[in-house]
Amino acid sequence: MARSSLIFEPGDLTPNERRELRRAAARESLAAQTPPTRRRDRALPEAAVPGPFGPGLTEGGYWNLAHPDIPAHQATSQHIAGIYPFVADAGLGHRGPIVGVDLNADALWHFSPFETYTDTTDRGSFSTNILVLGAYRAGKSASIKMLVTRSIAFGHQAVVPSDPKGEWVAVAEAIPGGNVIRLGGGHATRLNPLDRGPRRSGTTDEQHEQMVRQRRTTTLISLVETTLTGTHLTAVEHAAIHHALEQCIAETADHPTLRGVYHQLDALSRDGSDPRLAEGAVQPRFVLRRFVEGDLSGLFEDESTVAFDDEAPIVVVDTSELFARGDLVAQLSQTCTTSWTQAVILNREAHRNRYVIREEGWRDMRGLPSLQRQQEWLKLSRHYGISNIVILHKMGDLDAVGDADSQERNLAYSMIGDIENKFIFRVNHQETVSLRERLNVPAPHVEMARQLRKGEFLAYVGQYSYLVDSFATSTPWEYELFKTDDAVQAADHDDATLHLLQPDDLDSLWPEPTDAGLDGWLSASSKEQP
Numbered sequence: 001m002a003r004s005s006l007i008f009e010p011g012d013l014t015p016n017e018r019r020e021l022r023r024a025a026a027r028e029s030l031a032a033q034t035p036p037t038r039r040r041d042r043a044l045p046e047a048a049v050p051g052p053f054g055p056g057l058t059e060g061g062y063w064n065l066a067h068p069d070i071p072a073h074q075a076t077s078q079h080i081a082g083i084y085p086f087v088a089d090a091g092l093g094h095r096g097p098i099v100g101v102d103l104n105a106d107a108l109w110h111f112s113p114f115e116t117y118t119d120t121t122d123r124g125s126f127s128t129n130i131l132v133l134g135a136y137r138a139g140k141s142a143s144i145k146m147l148v149t150r151s152i153a154f155g156h157q158a159v160v161p162s163d164p165k166g167e168w169v170a171v172a173e174a175i176p177g178g179n180v181i182r183l184g185g186g187h188a189t190r191l192n193p194l195d196r197g198p199r200r201s202g203t204t205d206e207q208h209e210q211m212v213r214q215r216r217t218t219t220l221i222s223l224v225e226t227t228l229t230g231t232h233l234t235a236v237e238h239a240a241i242h243h244a245l246e247q248c249i250a251e252t253a254d255h256p257t258l259r260g261v262y263h264q265l266d267a268l269s270r271d272g273s274d275p276r277l278a279e280g281a282v283q284p285r286f287v288l289r290r291f292v293e294g295d296l297s298g299l300f301e302d303e304s305t306v307a308f309d310d311e312a313p314i315v316v317v318d319t320s321e322l323f324a325r326g327d328l329v330a331q332l333s334q335t336c337t338t339s340w341t342q343a344v345i346l347n348r349e350a351h352r353n354r355y356v357i358r359e360e361g362w363r364d365m366r367g368l369p370s371l372q373r374q375q376e377w378l379k380l381s382r383h384y385g386i387s388n389i390v391i392l393h394k395m396g397d398l399d400a401v402g403d404a405d406s407q408e409r410n411l412a413y414s415m416i417g418d419i420e421n422k423f424i425f426r427v428n429h430q431e432t433v434s435l436r437e438r439l440n441v442p443a444p445h446v447e448m449a450r451q452l453r454k455g456e457f458l459a460y461v462g463q464y465s466y467l468v469d470s471f472a473t474s475t476p477w478e479y480e481l482f483k484t485d486d487a488v489q490a491a492d493h494d495d496a497t498l499h500l501l502q503p504d505d506l507d508s509l510w511p512e513p514t515d516a517g518l519d520g521w522l523s524a525s526s527k528e529q530p
Contacts, residue, residue: 091109093110123464138427146482223332241265394430427449
C-alpha cells in the first residue's frame with residue numbers, strides 16, 4: 001500500500017515559493033521510492049498464489065497483484081478535513097440506559113451520570129450534575145423523563161421537589177410505587193420545611209445538630225428575603241430570627257414550625273427589654289404571617305401530614321396549583337418543598353443514587369441564601385449520590401437573579417458554568433453570546449444548536465461532546481407518557497413521529513408493555529439490558 005503524507009504550507013507564501021516547495025517535496029518523494037521493475041519481470045506477490053477461488057485470487061476472493069502507486073493528494077487544510085475518516089469516537093459505552101442515537105457515530109447512545117463519574121478513563125466526568133438548556137418545545141422535558149424513567153430499571157430513584165406544571169405527575173402515577181404529594185387545590189397536605197430529617201451518617205452529634213440548625217436558619221432567611229425582593233436582612237434581623245428559632249425549638253421539644261417561629265417573633269417584637277432586637281423581629285414576623293394567616297396558610301405552617309417515602313422509585317411534589325397564584329407564591333413554595341426534601345435525601349446512609357429534577361431551576365436561585373444552599377447541593381452531589389438536573393429555558397433566566405454585576409448573579413452564572421455535564425437543545429439566536437461567553441461553547445456548536453430539530457441535543461460529558469437524537473420507543477404508550485405539550489396539533493404529531501421508531505427497530509431492547517403496566521415493562525427491561 002502506498003504511503004501518504006501531508007505537506008503543510010504557510011499561508012503567506014508567494015506563488016513561486018509555493019511552487020518550489022511542492023517541487024522539492026515531489027523530488028524527495030521520488031527519491032524515497034524503489035525503482036520500478038519492468039512489466040515482464042514483475043512476479044505475482046507471494047500472497048497472490050492460486051487458491052480455492054481460482055488462479056491469482058486470495059482466500060477472500062480479491063486480486064492482490066501489486067501495491068498501487070497513488071499520487072499525493074493536494075488540498076487546503078479546510079478541504080482535507082472533509083476526508084479525514086475519524087470524525088466520531090465510540091461513545092460512552094453500553095453502561096446506563098439508552099437515551100437516543102449518536103448521530104455522528106450512527107449508534108445507540110447510553111448515558112448515566114453515575115456511570116460516567118465512576119469511569120476512570122478520559123471519558124469520565126468529575127460531576128454527576130446535569131445542566132439542561134433549550135428553548136420552549138425543544139424536547140427538554142421529554143428527553144429527561146426518558147432518561148430518568150429508564151434509569152429506574154437500573155436501580156436509581158428520582159425526586160422532583162417542585163413540579164410547577166404537573167408534568168411529572170403522570171410519570172409518577174404510571175410507575176408502580178411512585179409517590180405524588182399534592183399541595184393546594186383543596187388538598188389537606190402540609191409540609192413542614194423545618195423538619196429535622198433522618199440522622200446523617202458519618203457525623204458527630206455536634207456536627208449533625210449544626211447541619212440541621214444551618215438548614216433551618218437558611219430556610220427562614222430565604223423565605224424572608226424572597227418576600228422582601230431586593231432587600232438583604234440586617235444583622236439585627238438575623239439575630240431576631242436565630243433567637244425566635246432557638247426559642248421555638250426549646251418549647252416544642254425540637255419540633256419547630258413556621259407557626260411556632262411566627263409566635264416567637266410576635267412575642268419578641270412586643271418585648272421591650274431589647275428595643276433593637278424587637279425592631280429586628282418586625283419584618284420577619286410580617287413575612288411569616290403570610291404562611292400562618294395569609295394566602296399560604298394550610299400548606300407549610302404546621303407539622304407535616306405526609307412522610308417522604310424513601311423506598312419509592314420516584315417522589316413528585318405537585319405544586320401546579322400554587323404556581324397559578326403568582327410568581328412570588330411559586331418561589332416561596334419551592335423554597336419550602338426543597339427544604340423539606342433536602343432534609344431526607346441528603347443522607348449517605350441510604351446508599352441510593354437519586355436524580356433531583358429542578359424544573360424552572362432559576363427559581364431556586366433567588367437571593368443569596370438560596371444560592372448558597374443550591375451551591376451546597378451541587379458541590380456535595382457526589383458525596384450524597386445525587387444527580388441534580390437543572391432545567392433552564394435560556395441563560396437569560398439567570399438575569400432575574402440579583403442586579404447586574406451583583407454577587408448573586410455572578411454566583412448563579414458561576415454555578416451553572418461549573419456543571420460539567422450539559423445537554424443543550426435548540427436555542428434562540430439571542431443565546432449565542434451567552435453560550436460562548438458563559439458556557440465556553442465553541443462557535444460552530446453554537447450555530448449547530450440554533451438548527452437542532454425537536455429532541456436533538458448537544459451532549460457535553462467531561463471532555464467529549466456528542467450530537468444525540470433522543471427518542472421514545474416504538475410504543476405509543478411510552479411516547480404519550482413522556483409527551484408534555486398538550487397543545488400539539490396534528491401537524492406537530494407528524495413531525496414528532498420522526499423520533500418514534502418502528503416496532504422492529506427496538507424489539508430486542510425494550511419489550512412491549514403488557515397489562516401489568518410499567519411494572520412488567522421495567523422488570524423485563526432490566527433483564528434484557530446488555
